[in-house]
Amino acid sequence: MLVNEKVAEEHGLKKDEYKKICELLKRIPNITELGIFSAMWNEHCSYKSSKIHLKKLPTKGERVIQGPGENAGVIDIDDGDAIVFKIESHNHPSFIEPYQGAATGVGGIMRDVFTMGARPIANLNSIHFGSPQHKKTKNLLRGVVHGIGGYGNCMGVPTIAGQTSFDSSYNGNILVNAMTLGLVKKNKIFFSKAAGLNKPVIYVGSKTGRDGIHGASMASASFDEKIEEKKPTVQVGDPFTEKLLLEACLELMSGDSIIAIQDMGAAGLTSSSIEMASKGNLGIEINLNEVPCRETKMTPYEIMLSESQERMLIVLENGKEELAKKIFDKWNLDFAVIGKTTNSKNIELFFEGNQVANIPINTLVENSPMYDRKWKKSKLPKKNKIQKDTFNELKILDVLKKLLSNQNVCSKEWIWQQYDHTVMGDTIQKPGGDSGVVRVHGTEKAIAASVDSSAVYCWAHPLTGGKQVVAESWRNLVSVGATPIAITNCLNFGSPENKENMGEFVECVEGIGEASKYLNFPVVSGNVSFYNQTKEIGIKPTPAIGGVGLIKNYKKMVTMDFKEVDNLVLSIGKTEGHIDQSLFARVILDEKNGPPPEINLFNEKNNGESLLNLIEKGLIKSAHDVSLGGIITAISKMCIKGNKGIEIRKKKNLMNNIEFFFSEDQGRYIIEIKQKDLKEVTNYLNKNSVHHEQLGVIIEKEMIIDKKTKVTIDELKSYYTNWLKNYMI
């Protein structure tokens, strides 16, 4: 096939990009080479629109062993142990084929983690769907949940936490972000940097088929009405093979045979071979006839661009081939020596005795395009003039019941009951809490993780929204008693070629950077997903933040369920009555304008650290951060989980009850303490200038507000638990 501008365009390469390729090669590429360029230069692999902005994120910290740039980030958790983690999107494929799209998203992120030598110990996910009334939503939700469960359950890795939201901006572009944490010894971490000449390049895992060709390119374009035709670009997952691959790789990794290892994810053999060679400043030679193929007569182009799953590329030490082969034979996996490292600094491909591609590796990596896209700064919206006298007509309990059964607040048990969350025998906090928590096997330590996003706040004001998501992740870790260490981010946005969407990206990243720097909560890995857009309509900006924290003694972990009658309930952090962009404003007042609540990073840090100290002293019986739906929604969840009631005695203040209970001011927590500890707790909080307020006392099975408003916890529970179950029937 002759290559020209038109063929290049069909590969998603712009005119000037094609021109640049010809200049770099000093000739016209052949079709295989063009395919390789298109795979390496698409947005998904090259980060060409995001790179200059991502550079601004703080990525270092005293516990950071490896920041962005490897398969996943790595943090130090003491005693020679480290946690490897990353989040990744699989949005486009999941919309086209929800089961396989979601399943291979989970498979891909687990591979990223065990490629580094870590055994996966926990999965999380952040999934976002269109309006519940939209005709596709139910099937997409069911397919995605089955896909995530199908893969993770079979792998035997617990899914310990997640987040699900519904918003009409995802009607045509759902989001499926999967996160994995793995455990590794600090001195047994594997990297993707090749080293040494004439080292054998080994292919292991599944055979290569024609599935997923151009998957990464598909993920770098917007959708239109012909999207169904892209189904063949979705990969098909086989978790059983991945489980074998995991065990085989870890077995090989226990010795010293591996120089470098890289999984074949997006852009398959192309990106894995090029990345390893590029990092080692080497060349690589591959004989494509040696690649195990599932189908006959596959062309070099197809072999290089296939995104068949469950495959790994390894650079071995010389002479270790037999030993390695034995291990992969034991696990019934393909094993083939397909090439070697060279000093040419080129990627050279051979097929049937002919050279079919020869490209200088630096042209694919360092010389890949980088754009400073036009972007529009957004203004902070003006505060709404909400008519507060309309509040007087509202009954608190009516509002509360509506919010508890709102699709973005209600219990997601229908979802997480389909995920095995207890396998591996170390899950000490299940889904449904502020963070999932797993013990570090055989030790007193535990790792907490959560994943958060707040698309509405980001949409209203991206800079504030970006800060808010990081702060919320921090709070979710603090609430279970974990010291926050680092984050991974999955940045889901519309088209970078649209300056509003690009502006949302730039400012969200700025907000994330500012908060993570202030909170000493660096970004160690992540992924950018642009083009979450159907024709001209993009999604609400949805950066998802996966946070990881350490609990030194798992027995000190805190949960959110109220524990004991007569204990006192306090709030930490100041309630100022911010209603704009709250769930209350959107659902009850149908008001979509106004600024999101402000983030005061000093208070975030101070409130969070003070709470951590109180937890460390053993004074906190339960804790929960205040988020969507405000104080009363948070308290209700604590009642429901603990099957306890509360008598709320609000102090007289100028604030209207509605503002007090439903506002979404940030940096707040609800805590439960023993009566006898009240003095100690409040003295400590006062000393540290942490605003706090006494809210009430725990009683049996009923919520009573100011003596006259009463509701049973069972009734609240039915509102909280029934919506999703009933919706999915």
Place this chain on the structure above:
Amino acid sequence: MKSSVITFPGSNCDRDIHVALTKFGFINRLVWHNDNELPKSDLVVLPGGFSYGDYLRCGSMASKSKIMKSLINFAKSGGMVMGICNGFQILVETGLVPGVLLRNKYLEFICKNVFIKIQNKENLYFKNLNKDIFEFHIAHNEGNYFCTRDQLNEIEDNNQIAAYYCNINGKTDEKYNPNGSLKNIAGVFNKEKNVLGMMPHPERMIDQSLSGDDGALFFKNLINNIK
């Protein structure tokens, strides 16, 4: 006391049961499915997971693994064999215990705590337990127990039903049936009661920090019974 846990390709609760058995005093060995002979054991456990990816039919391919010949001989000569979850599925495929395990009634994977009522204590698994109702954990997609009417009559007559799903008070209504199992059956024995298959995972309940610790009672009692 010596125990063995067989690892099939795709087993994923082999480590969990190994941890549990070891914690309560067994000297346990993990045995590879491709071995010919079982090591000398007082108890053999077929663990949970997705042996051979659960392709074809859950447990079906594992039931033809090389080690199974030795295992079947061991069971037929009276050796104690316990299959948990996927292990139960493998046991029904070998025919060592009666019945089949169908896909869950609501066609969804279920992971949660359930209560089970121990039906028969005249065997080494449950003898001397000082209560009847246990809180265990289930995590499966195909745990819907089914057998023919004749088989049911036979296992009822022979006291082969090991446990029923129930509520905290031991009520065995359909309401407390998580997966559609015939008569709420959660586990069955062979005729001689030396082979036990059950869907619930006691190994996930061995510590108060986990989902609960009723599994600890089960294992402590089990090793005492075998001693």
